[in-house]
Amino acid sequence: MAKSYKSYSSIWLLLLLLLVGGLTGSAVGDALSPVIPWLNSTSSIGLKPSTLDLRFFDLTFGFTFTLGPLTALGMILGIVVFRRI
Numbered sequence: 001m002a003k004s005y006k007s008y009s010s011i012w013l014l015l016l017l018l019l020v021g022g023l024t025g026s027a028v029g030d031a032l033s034p035v036i037p038w039l040n041s042t043s044s045i046g047l048k049p050s051t052l053d054l055r056f057f058d059l060t061f062g063f064t065f066t067l068g069p070l071t072a073l074g075m076i077l078g079i080v081v082f083r084r085i
Helices: 005-034 071-084
Strands: 043-053 058-067
Touching: 005 071, 058 071
Parallel strands: none
Antiparallel strands: 043 058
């Protein structure tokens, strides 16, 4: 059974809501961290940048995911909004 168009669009909508929720939570956490210091605690996971140099072609790959308390709350709120839509 093939997936419908709506299922693909809903995946993109979920990713968009997670991104917006995470960015909003990070911004609020950065703004409130001088007042509430524990909001500044974060955990980072990822890969350090690695470079493949072939003299005519350079490829760099790496990513880091940093999660703070309000970032996680924003992402959870993004999931809640997605389920309500």
